[in-house]
Amino acid sequence: MKAVRIEKFGLDGLSLVEMPAPSQPRKGEIIVKLKAISLNFRDLLMIKGLYNPDQPLPLIPCSDGAGEVVAVAEDVQSVKVGDRVVGTFFQNWNAGPYEKRYGKAVLGGPLDGTLAEYICLKEEGVVPIPRHLSYEEASTLPCAALTAWNAIVEQAKVTPGQTVVVQGSGGVSLFALQFALACGAEVIFLSRNEEKIKRAKELGAREGINTSRCENWSHELKELTEGRGADVIVNVLGADLNECVKSVSFGGLICAIGILKGVRTEVDVVSILMRQVKIQGIYVGNRLMFESMNRAIEKLNIKPIIGQHFSFDRYREAFSLLESGNHFGKIVIKMAE
Template sequence: MRAYEINEFGIENLSITERKMPVPQANEVVVKFHAASLNFRDLMMVKGVYDPEVRRPLVPFSDGAGEVVEIGSEVTRWKVGDRVMPAFMQDWIDGAIDYRKAKTALGGDLDGCLREYGAFREAGLVPIPGHLTYEEAATLPCAGVTAWNALRVSGKLAKGDKVLLLGTGGVSIFALQFAKNVGAETIITSSSDDKLEMAGTLGATHTINYKTNPDWDEEVLELTGKRGVDHIVEVGGAGTLQKSINCVRMGGHIAVIGVLAGKGGFDPISILMKAVRLQGIFVGSRVMFEDMAEMIRNEYIKPVVTKVFEFDDAREALSMMESGDHFGKIVVKVGG
């Protein structure tokens, strides 16, 4: 079977190789992948920024979707033909995260999904909602679950809450869809008026161009009557965190997810004085994934895919991720 491998860091060094077909152990199934999707973590992994000491060769990309083509002798959860998605962390089934569970992430500690076939423990898979294509389903395991954990689990999002979303990448767009579904009021930022217009068609209540309005935190306060928002999906990291703290309400919730905005600093006194709850989000458990998938199925939510690349063009997909030109998710088709 064909698989991409990281042997040397750099997009240009990502290579296709031939690997042996996986053989399932007693509690495993073999999944034939039809699609894999990109996250910023995957780009950092390929470039050697996320973990310079990661084991190599490594199959990249944590997120994928496919069908079960073979099952082990003790498998009871799945049958041949089932459409499935591997969970981001294979051993985080439920409960609190711990170091052991965190060391079972696909596309990092374990081989990822940018390959034609993979063997997975039966407990590490989730069924695909029936109305989704493989390309759409492949976007859910990391970005979707991260947004779900940030707002619905950590944030306990409620109707009428005010939510600030930074940027228009995969996590932020999923968060926009989930917030709208609950009946929350949303504010979303971008440097592109075209992307803000697209966010508006998805139901964003307010949009802010942070390039033309660098003091976007002040505009958020204006839009909320100086009160501030209840929740912030903070994907910028150190480069945006202080502005996020400025415009969250007293006692509000900031879900810290990404590092897209680079370096910066913040005053911890402002966290104390506003009693802000700062919560790191590291994707989520299989149970969170299942709960999210059930809601997506019931509400007929469709992930936003900006472009689908062929398997041989995975490097071009990574270059698009690096450019920041995408809106929502980027997907790579796998197999025929």
């Protein structure tokens, strides 16, 4: 089969290789013919050696992929040949609180990932694809969508009339926008790009703040919320945490998710305690949450926002676009029929 592998760290270290396809599933395993793969910022960090510099190579990158089941081991009960499935980010985090051991079974590092024609997974490492979604749309769900769902629904429990801030127009943020709107919230969309703000408003965002002309966006946010601040902030930038602290309402929640702007920053602790700000770290989500999310996506007819499709052989261009930050929504690689 064809697969892309990280042979050495860096985008130049990616190679398209020919390797044996998995053919015989062992106990509890299934084989999936991948139809679509979606990219996440994490994949870029993994490729560059910034996620885990000790990751053994070669490694097939990417955590997210959707496809058709082509073989199952004799004892497999929950999945059958022909099923349309999407892989789970954590292959073994089924339910309950996160434990360290789950981090050892993540696709795209440390386990081989989805940027290949076939993949062998445990039967509990996949969930069915919502009926109204294509393989390309379904491939966007395991990391970005589930992270946003965990933030907006599982942790923040957003209710109608609340104000939610999302930052940037990447995968996590646009899913957070869609889920927040579905919960009846008003969304304020932060972006460095006026055209992207226009597109987010077309999707339902109430207001946009262009962060390229005001780094200290808390002032504008306060004005837009008549001084109250936002109930929930989905923070994917990381290093602007203090700006989030200043922008959240009394007792409001900051979901700490991303590091697009860096991993270290100074935070005003007095402001956190006096304004009773809650900060919740989010690490994707478990299979149970994935199943709940898929039911909601199907019921509400939510369609993932895909910015651009690439064919498998154009994988380098796909990663370059991701690196540029110029995309709007998910970047998807489509396998040949």
